[in-house]
Amino acid sequence: MLLRHTPTEVSERRSLTINPAKTCQPIGAMYAALGIRDCLPHSHGSQGCCSYHRSTLTRHYKEPVMASTSSFTEGASVFGGQSNLLQSLETIFSVYKPRVVAVHTTCLSETIGDDIPQIIAKAKEEGKIPDGAFVIHANTPSYVGSHVTGFSTMVKSMVDYFAEPKAPTRAVVADAGAPRLNIIPGWVEPADMREIKRIATAMGIQALVFPDTSGITDAPFSGRAEMFPAGGVSVEALATMGDARATVALGPTASAAAASALELKCDVPHETMELPIGLSATDRFVDALRRRGGVQVPAALEEERGQLLDVMSDMHQYLYQKRVALFGDPDQLVALTEFLMDLDMDPVYIVTGTPTKKFEDRIRHALKDRADRAKFKQGATADMFLLHQWIKNESVDLLIGNTYGKYIARDEDVPFLRLGFPVLDRIGHVYFPTVGYRGALRLLEKMLDLFLDRQDRDAPEESFELVM
Amino acid sequence: MTSAMQTLKVLSERRDQVQQKGSSSDAVACDRKSAAGSVSQRACVFCGSRVVLYPIADALHVVHGPVGCAAYTWDIRGALSSGPELHRNSFSTDLRERDIVFGGEKKLEGTLLALIEAQKPNAVFVYSTCIVGVIGDDIDAVCRRVAKMTGLPVLPVHSEGFRGTKKDGYRAACDALFSLITLDHSKAAEGHIRPAVNLLGEFNIAGETWMIRSYYEEMGVDVIACMTGDGRVDDIRRARQAKLNLVQCSGSMTPLAKRLESEFAIPFRRVSYFGLEDTAAALYATADFFQDPKIREKTEALVRREVSRVTPELRAIRSEVRGKRAAVYVGGAFKAMSLIKALAMIGIETVVVGSQTGNRDDYRVLKELTADGAVIVDDSNPIELSSLVQAMKVDLFIGGVKERPIAYKLGVGFCDHNHERKTALAGFEGMLNFAKEVRNSVLSPVWELRRRPFPGS
Numbered sequence: 001m002l003l004r005h006t007p008t009e010v011s012e013r014r015s016l017t018i019n020p021a022k023t024c025q026p027i028g029a030m031y032a033a034l035g036i037r038d039c040l041p042h043s044h045g046s047q048g049c050c051s052y053h054r055s056t057l058t059r060h061y062k063e064p065v066m067a068s069t070s071s072f073t074e075g076a077s078v079f080g081g082q083s084n085l086l087q088s089l090e091t092i093f094s095v096y097k098p099r100v101v102a103v104h105t106t107c108l109s110e111t112i113g114d115d116i117p118q119i120i121a122k123a124k125e126e127g128k129i130p131d132g133a134f135v136i137h138a139n140t141p142s143y144v145g146s147h148v149t150g151f152s153t154m155v156k157s158m159v160d161y162f163a164e165p166k167a168p169t170r171a172v173v174a175d176a177g178a179p180r181l182n183i184i185p186g187w188v189e190p191a192d193m194r195e196i197k198r199i200a201t202a203m204g205i206q207a208l209v210f211p212d213t214s215g216i217t218d219a220p221f222s223g224r225a226e227m228f229p230a231g232g233v234s235v236e237a238l239a240t241m242g243d244a245r246a247t248v249a250l251g252p253t254a255s256a257a258a259a260s261a262l263e264l265k266c267d268v269p270h271e272t273m274e275l276p277i278g279l280s281a282t283d284r285f286v287d288a289l290r291r292r293g294g295v296q297v298p299a300a301l302e303e304e305r306g307q308l309l310d311v312m313s314d315m316h317q318y319l320y321q322k323r324v325a326l327f328g329d330p331d332q333l334v335a336l337t338e339f340l341m342d343l344d345m346d347p348v349y350i351v352t353g354t355p356t357k358k359f360e361d362r363i364r365h366a367l368k369d370r371a372d373r374a375k376f377k378q379g380a381t382a383d384m385f386l387l388h389q390w391i392k393n394e395s396v397d398l399l400i401g402n403t404y405g406k407y408i409a410r411d412e413d414v415p416f417l418r419l420g421f422p423v424l425d426r427i428g429h430v431y432f433p434t435v436g437y438r439g440a441l442r443l444l445e446k447m448l449d450l451f452l453d454r455q456d457r458d459a460p461e462e463s464f465e466l467v468m
Numbered sequence: 469m470t471s472a473m474q475t476l477k478v479l480s481e482r483r484d485q486v487q488q489k490g491s492s493s494d495a496v497a498c499d500r501k502s503a504a505g506s507v508s509q510r511a512c513v514f515c516g517s518r519v520v521l522y523p524i525a526d527a528l529h530v531v532h533g534p535v536g537c538a539a540y541t542w543d544i545r546g547a548l549s550s551g552p553e554l555h556r557n558s559f560s561t562d563l564r565e566r567d568i569v570f571g572g573e574k575k576l577e578g579t580l581l582a583l584i585e586a587q588k589p590n591a592v593f594v595y596s597t598c599i600v601g602v603i604g605d606d607i608d609a610v611c612r613r614v615a616k617m618t619g620l621p622v623l624p625v626h627s628e629g630f631r632g633t634k635k636d637g638y639r640a641a642c643d644a645l646f647s648l649i650t651l652d653h654s655k656a657a658e659g660h661i662r663p664a665v666n667l668l669g670e671f672n673i674a675g676e677t678w679m680i681r682s683y684y685e686e687m688g689v690d691v692i693a694c695m696t697g698d699g700r701v702d703d704i705r706r707a708r709q710a711k712l713n714l715v716q717c718s719g720s721m722t723p724l725a726k727r728l729e730s731e732f733a734i735p736f737r738r739v740s741y742f743g744l745e746d747t748a749a750a751l752y753a754t755a756d757f758f759q760d761p762k763i764r765e766k767t768e769a770l771v772r773r774e775v776s777r778v779t780p781e782l783r784a785i786r787s788e789v790r791g792k793r794a795a796v797y798v799g800g801a802f803k804a805m806s807l808i809k810a811l812a813m814i815g816i817e818t819v820v821v822g823s824q825t826g827n828r829d830d831y832r833v834l835k836e837l838t839a840d841g842a843v844i845v846d847d848s849n850p851i852e853l854s855s856l857v858q859a860m861k862v863d864l865f866i867g868g869v870k871e872r873p874i875a876y877k878l879g880v881g882f883c884d885h886n887h888e889r890k891t892a893l894a895g896f897e898g899m900l901n902f903a904k905e906v907r908n909s910v911l912s913p914v915w916e917l918r919r920r921p922f923p924g925s
Contacts, residue, residue, distance in 0.1 A: 001553075002553050002556060003553070003557070004553065005552075005553065005554050005557060005587055007586065011586075013582065014578065015561060015574075015575040015578045015579050015582075016559065016560075016561065016562075016578075016579040016582055016583060017535060017538070017558075017559075017560050017561075017562035018557060018558065018559055019542070019557055019558050020535050020538065020539050020542075020558060020560070020562070022535060022539070023535060023536050023539035023540065024534050024535055024536025024537075024539065025536075026536070027536070042505075045598070045629075045630075046512045046513075046598055046629035046630045047502060047508060047510050047511060047512050047629070047633075048511045048512025048513070048514055048515045048537075048629045049512070049536070049629070050508075051508070051509070051510060051511040051512070051515065051870075052511070052515070052536070052537075052540035052541075053540075054870055055540070055544075055869050055870055056540055058869055058870055058872075058873055059869060061873075062872075062873055062876075063873050063877075064850055064870075064873045064874045064877060065870075066507055066850060067507065068505050068506060068507050069502075069504075069505075069506075069507075069508060070504050070505070071501060071502045071503070071504045071505075071506075071508065072598075072629075072630040073501060073630055073632075074630060074631055074632070076630065077598075077601070077602060077630050084504045085504075087503075087504040087505060088504040088505030089505065090505065091481075091503055091504065091505030091506060092505045095505075095506075095851075096507070096851070106598070107533075107534050107568075107597075107598060107599040108598040108599060108602060108629070108630060111568060111599055111602045111603065112602060141534075141565070141568075142533075142534035142535070142536045142599075143534045143563050143564050143565050143567065143568050143599065144564070144565050146535075219877075221876075221877065221879070221918065222877060223877075223878060223879045223918055224877070224878070225850065225851065225854030225855070225857075225858070225874060225877060225878055226877075227850075227851060353535070380535075380562045380564070385557075404542070407556075
């Protein structure tokens, strides 16, 4: 028993996080920045932060992850990090030649009070930023929010730095073709971003998806070392986000901030909705695209929906009232809970380390009449230690979450579906989406495989079944 | 070869940290801070302390700081325990904005007391992070108070990330270990009569400590404490009963070995268990130290038996991979030395070698061990490493987590010789595992499939 040190009895904890269901802001900012073409994320802090984030993203994607660091030393912590950042920008633009440097802060640089916009202005003044290149920033102290907050802040900063007011001439040209929409996909995988683009294209919509890590963190084998793989959303494309008819923001925690900033700045109306994971949420997403784009839903998408529904009905006998524990990030958890409810499964324990104002309301809403039976918690002591204690007290049929769930799954002998960040020990998340009807079908297949494999494993010889 | 060097992408500040053997008689520059703005493969002070102390399995390891530092170091080392698994949990004070303003000492104290009561550890290590250094929490005072209240060793580890490099983190870890060793004089005073050693800088990745321990047991030498693989607090507290310290990962543990030598007259030897040659040398050095013919005899028998057991298969592998070219980029330079020798044994020439933390002497030795034309590099980065792999026509890369995908993207074989090794690579058996892993990766058919099957652009 790996987690033999977890007692069954739950006791009140005030100031201690054990086995966290979250990590810190900067890694989210780094991941978001990777979704811009030719962008080098830059960590303004100690070397270790950057190294840890790169290692974790590398383990999650099995890809080289490039990011630079201000390499703080004792001196910087006393006199401020201005000279480190100025020297960094000089080094970065002369050696790595990115189009964009996306600076995020750390707990250290935040606490000593570095003023990043002022330093960027100084760098510009001193000619350290080449023409046509950009330096953007996000404030991401590690002691506020979580990795999701860092992601959200960096996405918002894309709006702050790149969005330009609606250009009348450009808008006319744009409207002449397919209707234009912005889609902020939230913290999802490159596979999901590809799927979102595919759905939009199938509906005849010209979608600007940002950030977009497809082509970057799922880059194909090339035989070359590429500092900036060919993927991501370009600066030119980002500049036109103000021209869109509307913004569809997926996942309130990760995407709402950017969408409302854009509405304020460029008067682009926005609609924030839950991530399109599962049938109902995908229905709402597709419908939002239909309404906002003024288009029809094509038969091909209807067919995908029909197939999903077909499998849901064919196999519902294996899903009925299965008890599920899930942990991870708010946006994923809310959408997933709704999907589980559609499948007549029973989400009983839900835990996220990310503190947000509306999480409990959103989960309650997704749980409908089961809200009072389920246990859900967010914030510092909502960690995997607590989740494990709950499971020890009354077990579940399925555990869903990132790789760190594997200890609980093993100790308690519970089927385990890997979903979320980070996934350090499987590869499917990079290439196969979980959003849209296709993504829901894949999640469904995975869950069924887990249940049916378990049934095969545990069945006594006499009732071992061939046909299921 | 010179043209290979000319096509390299090297930061101008780093010109003297990259050198081709035969092109210069200057020493390789090192012990430098990384250039700000570079994509360095290095980590921080905290990382250094955390990786060294983490394998002590019956201690609590509490990270005082925001959650990230604890999250990223949660069970990433593959350091195995034969008993408790406390070290594989992640405990942190998860400092929030409020704590940054008002200080985190109270929170730390509450956390420690609650955890000690619940987990009953044998000792506690409290790691300070960047932010703690800036807000000025007095973790020494908190540790003293909690130690007094609980009667346990509660040891502060001064590992604020910005206070130097990973090496300084090793030093902070050594300081904490030294405090633990010297905490209680009565424990240390009891003499151990049989020949006994401590293993330093051996972390039991993939069970390597168990393998090495079994060699010493067979030789008739007791291992008092392993620092820190499969480590136990009580063993470490008895470490002064050993007559000799065997230091493997010299980059991390030499400071502790030196202190134990100067203050308690326990001598130390730098050893390595990577490769047949170095493993045998390590065992013989131990035997020679005790000057006991019986030990010597048993050691000879052991080495003879093990070498003859693995040699036939090694020879077969050598015939398959001979002539391949390797790049070695690891944390410590001493490991790089062993790897060059181990690779040479299976006919692979090391044409690029580097480390994150090597010193002047290390690089001098590395230069001696390699052939003319080999490139020696300190504190490298992905672009530099990639261009070296291509310019030097490398077939095999040996490195850690951040190097693996680079090698694969370039289409060359890879062997993790760091935290993510999956089989034991130490000792005689480990050499065979290493050779197999190298062969399987270098000769994988996947590298042949890269040719485009379609005509046209």
